Amino acid sequence: MKTWKEVNPGAVILEPGSARKFKTGSWRAMRPKWIEENCIHCLLCWVYCPDMSVKVKDGKREQFDYDFCKGCGLCALECPGKKGQKAIVMEQEGN
Amino acid sequence: MSKKVGITGNEAIAQAMRIANPDVCGAYPITPATDIMQRFTSFVANCEVKTEMILTESEHSAMSACIGSSVAGGRVATASAAQGIALMWEMLFIASGLRLPIVMGVANRALSAPLNIHGDHSDGMGMRDCGWIHFYSENAQEGFDNMLMAFRIAEHMDIRLPVMVGLDGFITSHSIETMEYVDDETGRAFVGEFKAVNPLLDIKNPKSYGPLILTDMYMEYRKAHDNVMAKVPGVVLEVAAEFEKISGRKYGLFESYRLDDAEIALVVMSSAAGTTKDVIDTYRAKGVKVGLLKPRLYRPFPYEQMGEALKHCKAVAVLDRADCFGGSYGPLFADVSNALYHYAQRPIMINKIYGLGGRDYMPDQAEYTINELIQIAKDGKVKSIKEYIGVRE
């Protein structure tokens, strides 16, 4: 942590995009788990994620970015799954 | 050197602003400071300055516009008084916390209620702990000089803080007095080019202002602010020395008048200090060793220097043109007491509240106070520490 001698005058932040360094994933109590075999890649989870924690490549979803996922569970709620089987389920963090 | 002119205090402030040529002025009119911006907007209309005028719908917005423009990277100035400053209050802290060199001329005025448009120091005292640098001016000349120096001090690379320059509403703001300008060329060279620090409009280097700073860092920023305030007196003296070279007029952190050998002293700010000086001369002619200390830099308050200047006196009266409604003493009295507290041997102190809402401060009030100081110096007896003078009992 910076001392009072080191802080920028006026608390101005000079580094653009520095919020990326603040890994809010530590706030998570519940953790979304991606079950790939149930995923139809509809990308509703990507649409609903309030952060940018659902990674997508070439139109297919990939693993969660757990550095920024706060475990809100919206993705799991919205997930249509395949034949009634959810592709995202919430689990207790730390289990 | 320019010749002498007879002008009002408000015009003096407006002319200093014209010389400084701010990039932006965000303003909203209020008596008795309206005249400052009225004159200044005519300079804008006549293309005598390159200033962008932002006429807002309130003083809160005026100061917000100043803050936005300052953060964007421009030289910024405004003017206000009384209720206007009260409405700005929230933004005053933001201006200082963001370390923005905004300069504000103030025609000091009483606060409502009861509604009163006349001169006292209630508005300035209300903003005294907002993190701004404060100057108080005795007359139009000091108003002009302080305003010009304010830009240099605010924009100094070691400081970068907002500055308020006060003069007494109506008494100074609307009276015609003799004064001398610094000519435009010399004045402009003295104020210098504005140098932006971390301007938002430098879009190649994006930055963010106004982040949330919580328990883990807030105190560090406050300590940093306290630290930069401590550097202000040094810069004020440095700028004053340079100003003396171009104007021949000498300024310190405060003015000492016949104080060195004084046994008793009065501490008085702004226009009333002049009247007091004339009364002091009549007492000196009678052999009474009385002197005066007139604060100029009020925030940061030069505690140490003022303590040294007053410690030898037997009795000191502090005259406040504002009161603290805590059943306590006037604000200036509290500050001067702080300055003297640390001395084992210190003057006996009394506090007079005078001139509220523009009530005339007449020579007989200074005489009354000096007579009481003479008696206290003799027998050490204080009838009451605080007293309203010039009030109907």
Add this chain to the structure above:
Amino acid sequence: MAENVEIRWHGRGGQGTVTAAKVLADACLSGGRDVQAFPEYGPERAGAPLRAYNRISDKELRMHCPVKNPGFVVVVDATLLDAIDVTEGALDNAAFIVNTKKDPKEVRAKLKAKPTQRVVTVDASTIALETIGRAMPNAPMIGTVTRVSGLITLENAVEDVKKSFGKKFSQKIIDGNVEAVKRGYAEVKEG
């Protein structure tokens, strides 16, 4: 001239009394003197009695309060003589300069002026009507004050009226005001 001259003006709102005090201060600057001109701000309404003050000094002026003991008292509207005591605090050698058609002796009796005090009258309202076309007695009063006080020359006063009014008014009005100042200077009665 005394080193510090203090003047109190009595007028009514709308008669240009404050302007007269300001013009006089400006004209007095020419000698390198320190000047002050300031009104007493009350309810600023047309017709309301008002006071304005001048201080003119060879030394730096530091007093920032109303003039208590004027050496010159200028009464721009004679109806004020019935409403207020214009002699209050006036010095023993003060001069009262009153805009009235009346004889100075009559005014002296009304004021109960001391023998050591001067009483001077001028019919400034008539002069103003004849020169400016309006009952604005301030310009002739500047002429009279110039003569009685000896602070400045008539040329100084005329120049300053031209300068002060030149910014706002047409040549016809400026000429009228200049003529008014000259007549105010010339048509002084003392008794």
